[in-house]
Structures are given as C-alpha cells and as structure tokens.
Amino acid sequence: MACGLSSILNLTCTSQKQLFTDEEWNQLATRFTSIAIRYAPVDKKLMTNWALACGFSRSDGNAFRAMNHLTLTRTANFGNTSLYQKLMIMENILLTVQNESFLLSTLNEGTLSQLKKISEVDIFFKLWSPIINGLINVNKRLRLKSGDTVNLVSTAAKKQLYSEAQQVIGFKIDIRIVYDFEDEEIDLCAGEISKGTLNNAKVWHDDSKLIREGKDILNQLYDLCGNRENNELYSWSIQISGLQCVVSTQHLCSNGLYVSVPRFDFVFPKNLSSLDELDNMYKGLLTAIEDMERRSYLVENFLKQNQEQEQSNLTNVLGFNQFNDEDTSKVEEDVYSYKRPSWYTPPREERYKSVIPVHLFGRKRSATTISSISLSNPTTANNTVPDEYGFYECDGKYKNIEFPDLIFDTHPHQHE
Known part of the structure; x- marks a missing residue:
C-alpha cells in the first residue's frame, strides 16, 4: 500500500x-x-590472492594462514593504496568469519x-x-x-x-x-x-x-x-x-x-x-x-x-519546497511535473490521521508543460495547441484542456 x-x-x-x-x-x-548498471572492473591481482586465501582456509580449517598471506601481500604492495585497502577489507572478512x-x-x-x-x-x-x-x-x-x-x-x-x-x-x-x-x-x-x-x-x-x-x-x-x-x-x-x-x-x-x-x-x-x-x-x-x-x-x-545562482537558496534546492505548487524555478517544468510526493505514516503513529498525498495523481499542468510533452498534447480537429489558459479551438467552438465538458461559442477572453 x-x-x-x-x-x-x-x-x-x-x-x-x-x-x-x-x-x-x-x-x-x-x-x-x-536499465543497465555496468559492473565495476575488479582488480585481478586482488581476486587471485583472495582465491588463494580461500584455498588456505578450506585446507587448514581456519583462516590464520590465509590472513597472514593477505597481510604479506598487502605489505608488499604498500605503494598501491587502492589494492592495499582492498586487501585489508579481505583480511577483515576472514577475521570476521574466523571469530x-x-x-x-x-x-x-x-x-x-x-x-x-x-x-x-x-x-x-x-x-x-x-x-x-x-x-x-x-x-x-x-x-x-x-x-x-x-x-x-x-x-x-x-x-x-x-x-x-x-x-x-x-x-x-x-x-x-x-x-x-x-x-x-x-x-x-x-x-x-x-x-x-x-x-x-x-x-x-x-x-x-x-x-x-x-x-x-x-x-x-x-x-x-x-x-x-x-x-x-x-x-x-x-x-x-x-x-x-x-x-x-x-x-x-x-x-x-x-x-x-x-x-x-x-x-x-x-x-x-x-x-x-x-x-x-x-x-x-x-x-x-x-x-x-x-x-x-x-x-x-x-x-x-x-x-x-544557487548559493543564496541552496537549502530550498535541497528539497524543502519540492512539492510547493509555486516553486518550479529550480527544475525544468516537464520533469518537475513527473515527480510525485510520497505517503508517510502520520506523526506519532496516529494511523487515523493518515493523509493521502495531495498531488498523488499529478499537478495541473500549464500550457508550457502540455506543449513540451508530446504524449500529453491533445488531438483537435483544428490541430490547435492550447493557449496559456488551456483554451483551444475545436470544430468552430472552444474547449478547455482541464475542463473538456465545457464548450464555448467564442474564446472567453475575446472581445465581442
């Protein structure tokens, strides 16, 4: 849920x-x-020495010789800081399994x-x-x-x-x-x-x-x-x-x-x-x-x-107004309209006070947003893009993208 x-x-x-x-x-x-996530390359020398350490542990029934091997290998490669630290990780895992x-x-x-x-x-x-x-x-x-x-x-x-x-x-x-x-x-x-x-x-x-x-x-x-x-x-x-x-x-x-x-x-x-x-x-x-x-x-x-530009309002950029209807200046409006708020348990676990997110099904989109997302553009008989108030011409009448059941003989903002 x-x-x-x-x-x-x-x-x-x-x-x-x-x-x-x-x-x-x-x-x-x-x-x-x-959606691809590529595996990070693994140091061949590291994994070869780890395989040897695993063999020592199985053969001996304990991890002491294996840990000593990794310690000596790590010391011999002290100039390679990345390999040195990764060998130390392997040693710690052996110590954990042992103890x-x-x-x-x-x-x-x-x-x-x-x-x-x-x-x-x-x-x-x-x-x-x-x-x-x-x-x-x-x-x-x-x-x-x-x-x-x-x-x-x-x-x-x-x-x-x-x-x-x-x-x-x-x-x-x-x-x-x-x-x-x-x-x-x-x-x-x-x-x-x-x-x-x-x-x-x-x-x-x-x-x-x-x-x-x-x-x-x-x-x-x-x-x-x-x-x-x-x-x-x-x-x-x-x-x-x-x-x-x-x-x-x-x-x-x-x-x-x-x-x-x-x-x-x-x-x-x-x-x-x-x-x-x-x-x-x-x-x-x-x-x-x-x-x-x-x-x-x-x-x-x-x-x-x-x-x-960001320094003066970095705190707001970090999310404090992320679902404020009027705060759309930090991201392009098409992606901004994609976002949805989350449901959270009520404070102090008072379940009866649970609230469904206000914008769960999206926001009212402006004409800028509608025209920039091709999948959202309406198909009209006159192929007309809605104006900034959502009005468009259809078969000699005018409709509104937000209220499609209302039909106007003329554009409501047009002087007669």
Whole structure:
C-alpha cells in the first residue's frame, strides 16, 4: 500500500505482482531491469590472492594462514593504496568469519530464541560495515552514516503532508551513504537492517520504507540537477536481512511512475567453506559504491556550474519546497511535473490521521508543460495547441484542456 500511494512500482519483491497478469509482470520486469548498471572492473591481482586465501582456509580449517598471506601481500604492495585497502577489507572478512561463528551460525540457521540474543547493531557493525565502509574509504569521496539518522528531505516532504502537526520527523534511516558538498549532506543511498527470515514483517516493512527513502533521495537529485535524462539520475538502496543483502536502484521512469529495480542479491559467507560467496558480494557492493561516486561528481559539477545562482537558496534546492505548487524555478517544468510526493505514516503513529498525498495523481499542468510533452498534447480537429489558459479551438467552438465538458461559442477572453 505504501509504495502504491507513493507512485512506486516495486520490482524488488512480488507484493505488487497480484495487480498484474504473469505476462504483464514479466514484461514490466524485463523492461525496467534492462536499465543497465555496468559492473565495476575488479582488480585481478586482488581476486587471485583472495582465491588463494580461500584455498588456505578450506585446507587448514581456519583462516590464520590465509590472513597472514593477505597481510604479506598487502605489505608488499604498500605503494598501491587502492589494492592495499582492498586487501585489508579481505583480511577483515576472514577475521570476521574466523571469530564470529556464533553470530554467523545463528543468522544462518538459528531459532527465534537464539535470534533474540543478537541485535541489528551486531549484524551491521560486525559483518557488513567493514566491507561497505572499507570500499567507501578507498577513494574517500563519500561518507557512511549509521544509527537512525534522518534525511532532512523526507522531514520537509512529510511536513507538507501533515502541515498541522507540531512535531514531524522524516524517515529514521539505519544507514546512509552521503556526499558532502560544502556544508550540505547530499544523500545517494539509504539502507535498512533486520535479523532476517524469522522476522518477515520487519523485512517487508523495511522494504516499503526503504524504497520511499530512495525515492526521497531521487527527488532531491532532480531538484539539484534539474532536467536531465532519466538514466543519469537514480538513487541506491541497500536492504540487509541477516546474512542476505539486496541492492536496488530507484528511477523516475515516466510521468508519475517511480520504479525500484533489484540489482544485486548476495549473501555474507556463513563459514570458511563458503568464502567463495564473497566474490558476488564484493563485486556488487564495489559496483554500487563506485556508481554512487559518479553520481556525486554529476551533482558537484552541476552545483559548481550554478554556484552563483544557487548559493543564496541552496537549502530550498535541497528539497524543502519540492512539492510547493509555486516553486518550479529550480527544475525544468516537464520533469518537475513527473515527480510525485510520497505517503508517510502520520506523526506519532496516529494511523487515523493518515493523509493521502495531495498531488498523488499529478499537478495541473500549464500550457508550457502540455506543449513540451508530446504524449500529453491533445488531438483537435483544428490541430490547435492550447493557449496559456488551456483554451483551444475545436470544430468552430472552444474547449478547455482541464475542463473538456465545457464548450464555448467564442474564446472567453475575446472581445465581442
């Protein structure tokens, strides 16, 4: 429901599949998953040494010789800072698999009572943070935030939905990957963490919340970068469910349609014999983070090109008026009209005060917008484009694009 009320088609899970036939769903999935994300190139020397470390671990029944091998290799390549840091990431993963057997086995096949002994903080900081933060620190272009922080864009959008509420706070996000431009944080990725399959309700809730967080990020990017091709702007999301991780992207694909597309699905190695599973995990996370870095350059270049115009009102550009009818100056109107607000839970969880987004089905479009979007141009007998008030001539009469049932003998603004 939350995704539907936020104009989002969620291909990450099958909760919306029942709304379509199997053929329709497959066509949608094929169409949108074809939006390409190229895998980042992987250092051959790194993966060769990792394969050797995996072999040592399986042969020895522990990770000590493997870690020593990676340490010696890293020391021998101290001049190659990128390889040095990536080898350190591999060492940390080996150390985790060696030392965190209780956590890994509990997440893999533990009972409900056993799962109560661990926390989401354990899952993130002991398992996932070393590799995610390690990859971010290779180039130090981005920054990882954790611990229920709030993207101000979601707070601003929620305030517009619940304008009479006294205390409004946007989504509390488990992890965020941000780019710092001067004093401003620009979100590029949101992440949620749960214990896994024994808490399906939490996983489903996180999925719906996470995709809307990604949509907030995407709306912010459009506010920052203006009218760009849709494939240039998208946001990232990371959903961690115990040992499993799903990485997705969110796109504004057409007028009023956001789509969440699954990109990578992988698992954290649960023991020494499954260390080979790191290959997919590493490639997926590396690709996502390097792509986020490219998004950050796109944002930086645009802001620097427009620094004089943007400097005085950067706060507003970052989303505080993104659904204000009169604030259309920051982006071209055609893409601006594509955007839709999101549905948010009412403040203080008072469900009976829930409000449907005002512009869920779009805005009133001006003649400029109508004439610039070919699919929206009306076909009239005289092939006449509506004027700025929406009036056009049809079979000797005048109609209005917003009120098609009203027919006028003459143009209402024409002097008789």
